[in-house]
Amino acid sequence: MSVWALIMAAGSGARMGLGHNKVLAPLAGMPVLARSAAAFNGLVDGKIIVTRAEDMEAVRAMLPSETVVRGGKTRQQSVLRGLEALPARAEIVLVHDAARPLVTRRVIERCIASARAHGSGVAGVPVKDTIKRVDSHGAVWETPPRAALRAAQTPQAFGVVTLRAAIEALEARGEIATDDAAAIEASGGTVYMVEGAETNLKLTTPEDLRMAEWMLGDGPRGRVGHGYDAHRLVAGRPLILCGVTIPYEKGLLGYSDADVATHALMDALLGAAALGDIGCLFPDNDPAYKGISSMLLLRKVARLLREKGFSIGNADVTIVAQRPKLSPYRDAMVRAVAAALTIPPAAVNIKATTTEGLGFEGEGLGICAFAVSMIHKCP
Ligand code: CTP
Numbered sequence: 001m002s003v004w005a006l007i008m009a010a011g012s013g014a015r016m017g018l019g020h021n022k023v024l025a026p027l028a029g030m031p032v033l034a035r036s037a038a039a040f041n042g043l044v045d046g047k048i049i050v051t052r053a054e055d056m057e058a059v060r061a062m063l064p065s066e067t068v069v070r071g072g073k074t075r076q077q078s079v080l081r082g083l084e085a086l087p088a089r090a091e092i093v094l095v096h097d098a099a100r101p102l103v104t105r106r107v108i109e110r111c112i113a114s115a116r117a118h119g120s121g122v123a124g125v126p127v128k129d130t131i132k133r134v135d136s137h138g139a140v141w142e143t144p145p146r147a148a149l150r151a152a153q154t155p156q157a158f159g160v161v162t163l164r165a166a167i168e169a170l171e172a173r174g175e176i177a178t179d180d181a182a183a184i185e186a187s188g189g190t191v192y193m194v195e196g197a198e199t200n201l202k203l204t205t206p207e208d209l210r211m212a213e214w215m216l217g218d219g220p221r222g223r224v225g226h227g228y229d230a231h232r233l234v235a236g237r238p239l240i241l242c243g244v245t246i247p248y249e250k251g252l253l254g255y256s257d258a259d260v261a262t263h264a265l266m267d268a269l270l271g272a273a274a275l276g277d278i279g280c281l282f283p284d285n286d287p288a289y290k291g292i293s294s295m296l297l298l299r300k301v302a303r304l305l306r307e308k309g310f311s312i313g314n315a316d317v318t319i320v321a322q323r324p325k326l327s328p329y330r331d332a333m334v335r336a337v338a339a340a341l342t343i344p345p346a347a348v349n350i351k352a353t354t355t356e357g358l359g360f361e362g363e364g365l366g367i368c369a370f371a372v373s374m375i376h377k378c379p
């Protein structure tokens, strides 16, 4: 049986708000329409792309080896234009919205197999929300049993002749079905649903485009940052590391509380987000920061990252100090940092090392700290 695909791209994408047809927009380096069309490669005998008159040139340039035809005012009319353009040998047609570029080969194969066996195969997924039917005042009229409900997606596969007759009959009556399956239902035919995919998103609003980018791996990829800081040890100052005051004969010298470990950590976080460093965020000639607790600044950094759309994955800090012994304070430091970043303690690691007497740390002149952190861009 000759199987063909109609890729529906004749909308205007008004809700996407790009000012042009959303299917021409790039998605992780490839236009939405090109992705949707490519999903059918090797699975069908041919494709027809249905688009608007004003997008014909751009679509032909994007997909030079495909047949491109003009759509109609409504999606239903666009489908009819596509069906009319199919070669006479086409027996099964898969109608697919170009706005669903994440469709998988398995979903397409299930639609084709069902159409071969039963005359139709429409991708759908069980609904997770309880669906209510309401009247015009919002009063609930009924709650259909959820187990029997499906959300219809595309592709939707049918016999070419059957679908064309069903849509022509609707057009003749001036009626519009919400999807191709509904056209078949209106003609008295039986429609079979197959398992679609939750990931088979329909790109409707800008959030959908961002979600699709994220799902294709251009979003969830982690970003790593590194930080380093060193301060001099002097008499007459408290020793504060990761927000914990540690009993010792000396403390670190600095404009703020000189919490060297927290400074390294802030630089790691800012580095991961490409937001510069603590020097540009909290200048050390600003009286506001004289003697300030670095944990307060760490909270500010965490808030800034969240405002920029990042979530903090983990943090790992190494403190280099010959003395004092820091392991008794490790748990308290982890808890303080985790609380400031509002991440679980299991996502924070703090360790200390000596340098066996080598260098300024080894000679007890100062303490330094290194930190790395992984953050993620939220979808
Ligand atoms: N479509 C079409 N012909 C139309 C209208 C829509 O081929 N006259 C296509 C769209 O290009 C899209 C699919 O049908 O791939 C599903 O429609 P929808 O998601 O509503 O897209 P648009 O109509 O483009 O978007 P909007 O409704 O926000 O304007």
Ligand code: MG
Pocket: 011
């Ligand atoms: Mg529309």
